[in-house]
Amino acid sequence: MKAMILNTYGEASKFEATDLAAPTVVAGQVVVRIASTSVNTVDTKICAAGNDSPLSPQLPALLGMDFAGTVTEVGEGVTDFAVGDEVYGCAGGLADLPGALAEFMLVDARLIAQKPTTISMREAAALPLVAITAYEGLIRAEVSTGQKVLVHGGTGGVGHVAVQLAKHFGAEVYSTVSNDKAAAIVTSFGAVPVKYKNETVADYVRAHTGGADFDVVYDTVGGENMIPSFEAAALNGQIATTVSMLELDLSIAHMKGLSIHVVFMLIPMLHDFMRQAHGDILREIATIVDAGAWKPLLDEPVFGLEQVGEAYARLSSGQAVGKVVVDV
Numbered sequence: 001m002k003a004m005i006l007n008t009y010g011e012a013s014k015f016e017a018t019d020l021a022a023p024t025v026v027a028g029q030v031v032v033r034i035a036s037t038s039v040n041t042v043d044t045k046i047c048a049a050g051n052d053s054p055l056s057p058q059l060p061a062l063l064g065m066d067f068a069g070t071v072t073e074v075g076e077g078v079t080d081f082a083v084g085d086e087v088y089g090c091a092g093g094l095a096d097l098p099g100a101l102a103e104f105m106l107v108d109a110r111l112i113a114q115k116p117t118t119i120s121m122r123e124a125a126a127l128p129l130v131a132i133t134a135y136e137g138l139i140r141a142e143v144s145t146g147q148k149v150l151v152h153g154g155t156g157g158v159g160h161v162a163v164q165l166a167k168h169f170g171a172e173v174y175s176t177v178s179n180d181k182a183a184a185i186v187t188s189f190g191a192v193p194v195k196y197k198n199e200t201v202a203d204y205v206r207a208h209t210g211g212a213d214f215d216v217v218y219d220t221v222g223g224e225n226m227i228p229s230f231e232a233a234a235l236n237g238q239i240a241t242t243v244s245m246l247e248l249d250l251s252i253a254h255m256k257g258l259s260i261h262v263v264f265m266l267i268p269m270l271h272d273f274m275r276q277a278h279g280d281i282l283r284e285i286a287t288i289v290d291a292g293a294w295k296p297l298l299d300e301p302v303f304g305l306e307q308v309g310e311a312y313a314r315l316s317s318g319q320a321v322g323k324v325v326v327d328v
Contacts (some may be wrong), residue, residue, distance in 0.1 A: 003102035003154030006061040009050020015101070015309040020062070023106035025224045025286070026202045030081055031073040036125035037100040038066040039308075039315045039324040040157060042266070046094065047209055047312060055094045055266065064100030065093040068115050068124035071328075078109045089282060090114040090128035095270055101308055103328060110275040111268070113282035116289035122294040126323035127161070131285045132278055133265045134161035137240030138169065140261040147215035148208070150232055152225060154191060155182045157243055157323055159220040163191045168293040171216070174208055181321070189295060198240050201231045213237065224248075233258055297322035304328075 001022045004015045008123050023095060025031050028181055032303040043063055057063070068088040071081050081087065089112030093099030098106060115124040137158075149166045153159035154175025163186060166173045177183045183193035194204045205213055213234035219226055222243020230252040239253070240261045253260060268275040288294060299320040303311040305328045315324045 001103040003062060004062065004305055004321075005101070006047065009046075009056065009059070009061075010048065012138060013050070014319045015048055015312075017306055018060075020102060021051070021089055021138045022104050025073040025075045026212065027076040027105070028078060028109060028113070030071050030087075030107055030108050032067065032069040032105050032112075033072050033103055034067050034100050034103060034327055034328040035121035035328050036068050036070040036155065037064045038126045039127075039311050040065060040129050041315065041325065043093065044312050044316050045231075055270070057093070057095060057097075057099070059177045062099045062101060063093045064102075064116040064326075065090045066125055066128045067091070067100035067105060069105070070122040072104070075109070079247075080268055081109060081112075081114075086115045086121070088123075088124040088128055088286075089091060089113065090132065090265075090278070091269065097269060100328075101305065101326070110279050113279050113286055116286040118290045118292075119296065121328065122325050123298065126296065126298055127285065127289075128282060128324055130160050130263060130323070131165075131241060131276045132281050133158045133263050134165050134218075135281050135285060136265060137242070137261060137263045138165055138216075141218070141259075143169045143171050143216050143238075147171045148212075149173050149216045149218065150194070150229075151175045151191070151218045151220065152212040152229065153220040154189070154193075155297065155321060156220055159218075160185070160322065161191065161294065161325060162218045162220065163189045163292050165288070166216075166218070167191065185297065185321070186282070196228075201228045205232050209234075216240070225307045227252065229260060230256065267298055273298035299324045302327065 001019045014176045071085045091107045091111040149171040151162045152161045175186045176196040177193045216238045217229045219229040219241040236257045299322045303326045
């Protein structure tokens with residue numbers, strides 16, 4: 001099968017076309033003919049960090065976590081899928097799990113679900129990692145009808161899903177944006193844009209909550225941005241974050257009695273821990289998508305498999321708006 005692999009990591013890394021043996025199905029798994037895969041920030045970090053990251057596969061590396069495609073073989077013990085099923089998932093491209101930058105992929109059946117019927121393969125491939133992350137954070141933060149939810153980075157991968165899911169769950173949703181284009185996108189999702197460059201936290205909290213602060217803050221930016229998240233959260237409020245690998249003064253969080261939920265959705269793949277939960281979430285996401293509660297946000301440029309290096313560069317440039325997708 002055709003594949004794109006890395007023979008080196010770091011600044012000199014370059015994807016190279018090669019032919020690999022097609023995977024053979026084993027018990028509990030399925031083989032999927034990949035239609036499309038999407039690029040996530042963690043993919044680019046693996047590419048750059050290489051052996052310095054515990055997430056990185058051994059070289060030569062076959063990356064690519066997210067995918068959508070068609071089941072071609074079904075292993076013993078798999079009862080939820082049949083040959084010909086259109087599926088999507090996040091199931092490889094790190095540690096010892098082969099990735100999706102190839103024509104075929106061997107996949108743990110617990111990590112996938114039937115793809116939403118109302119969207120294309122490209123759109124489905126853009127969803128798994130970010131949708132699972134957004135869903136897990138909102139569920140752990142117990143988002144409910146009538147709450148005021150602030151999402152930092154509402155046009156990013158996780159952010160654009162979190163905004164729409166929170167809206168679906170009945171919340172009143174706000175999202176920080178950096179420019180008018182992002183504001184228009186967030187507005188199209190039914191959320192209120194917050195131009196954080198023009199307002200202090202105190203200003204936009206006062207304007208949108210009357211000083212009561214936000215019940216839930218989903219911080220997809222993380223790092224030092226967690227401090228403004230703490231400042232914007234209500235007493236006994238909920239913080240969900242995807243980026244928290246830093247030393248941070250938690251004094252504000254302590255004085256407000258905040259609950260902090262760190263979402264690291266790679267745990268099931270890395271540790272073979274509760275993998276079925278991801279399949280279950282993806283089934284729920286498919287239902288939500290098919291009910292019309294999610295609008296795709298794909299970056300405009302179209303990339304083929306042999307252009308995957310350009311796709312990674314596009315995401316790394318910071319110029320992408322929405323998910324970067326590679327068609328296989």
